[in-house]
């Protein structure tokens with residue numbers, strides 16, 4: 001179920017109605033629930049049922065399967081994977097020169113590959129044990145998988161042997177796994193799901209703080225992600241008619257917190273200044289060390305990080321997009337709780353991460369939610385009756401707003417002048433739809449009888465302020481990068497990730513989210529991080545490029561940056577409607 005704050009009694013999203021004797025109301029419940037208390041609702045992270053019993057979970061608190069963005073285009077790259085397959089026909093030992101089986105195998109391999117290694121190839125003992133069986137005449141040729149021209153990672157009868165690779169984009173909210181054939185580079189299957197760490201906290205900050213409060217949480221979160229990955233690998237293999245044991249290489253990308261938590265490394269240093277990660281360069285280990293159920297000798301490669309909040313995901317996205325960004329000043333943005341961004345100009349790159357907060361993912365918004373069925377994804381001004389027409393994912397009754405829906409809604413209200421550039425409601429124009437709520441004005445977006453939550457869907461003044469904070473942080477971050485690189489005007493803005501892909505560029509501009517740029521030059525580029533991970537899976541050259549890119553990329557720390565503070569304040573207001 002929804003637990004945006006990770007069970008701290010702060011978000012009010014984990015609603016349940018106990019149908020049994022329950023513990024007394026706690027102070028967070030009294031502060032957060034207001035009229036919901038009369039409906040018998042409690043917070044799951046606060047209430048206790050001394051005798052046990054049944055609870056009913058209302059629609060808005062159920063964890064809905066998010067619409068997951070898996071698309072993206074892998075451009076023409078040269079196939080050069082870490083693992084190559086060889087067919088070996090091993091001659092038997094000679095009477096006058098009875099050479100050992102392993103050495104005969106290595107000699108044959110050297111002949112096939114043309115590689116002469118001083119210390120010889122590596123053959124793990126687990127595979128050495130299989131040699132007698134495999135080399136007996138009845139099995140015919142042997143398929144040998146060699147990693148980076150050095151280590152044998154699979155040894156099987158040739159018939160049916162495959163060399164598959166798994167590229168994984170481990171996002172804070174969703175996980176996408178791409179299964180590819182390492183022999184011909186074909187993408188065989190894509191499997192995606194919600195990140196099972198969501199109940200530990202919606203955003204990276206809640207998950208990091210959960211780890212510092214409870215050391216067991218780190219192990220639990222890592223295990224949850226590993227098990228999820230195993231299940232995605234099984235699913236992708238089923239789609240492709242393969243087995244997880246055919247997966248000989250795995251490449252992963254994700255933000256720095258996801259990276260640390262997955263590897264069960266303490267993420268504590270990411271949360272305190274100067275936000276240094278525990279490791280920055282690429283990490284490699286045997287997949288089985290982490291509990292991944294792939295081929296027993298498969299390797300896992302995590303692309304490098306740049307900084308505590310500029311992770312392997314933005315490095316992968318930059319890898320995928322660099323060739324398209326070289327000519328003109330281009331801003332590549334991955335908008336989530338942390339707006340990670342890279343400015344490309346004059347052949348150089350500069351990155352930063354701006355604390356956009358969770359509003360654009362539906363967090364900290366009274367009726368905010370992810371882009372799942374029931375979420376308002378788009379609003380339009382209607383000519384009659386209620387001022388707004390709502391487009392809802394899955395054509396259901398609305399139960400909340402996802403990020404793009406929220407932007408769309410604010411854009412409509414600004415256009416209708418019901419919302420003022422300051423972020424306050426115009427009491428005259430919006431008056432008929434306003435009511436006073438516990439924390440200020442609430443704009444009634446949909447009446448109780450039209451929603452799927454049994455009460456009105458509202459947009460509060462505090463919600464508007466959250467969006468202002470988010471958009472001001474994004475724009476100020478972008479303007480700091482432009483100032484540092486001496487860029488006066490952007491030619492293009494490329495939006496990676498789900499939110500960016502579903503965002504209407506015109507609406508984003510109406511809120512003043514990006515520096516001035518032609519609206520037609522704001523483009524969604526799909527799951528660019530996922531594309532970058534596939535590129536690094538299929539090509540060692542691309543993996544080296546990713547490492548080089550992480551080194552060449554400059555980095556600006558925005559916390560305490562004088563210009564950022566000023567720009568942030570300047571960008572809090574919305575532009576007058578129609579002005580960039």
Ligand code: FES
Pocket residue numbers: 002003004005006007008009010011012013014043044045046
């Ligand atoms: S209030 Fe219970 S998870 Fe946030």
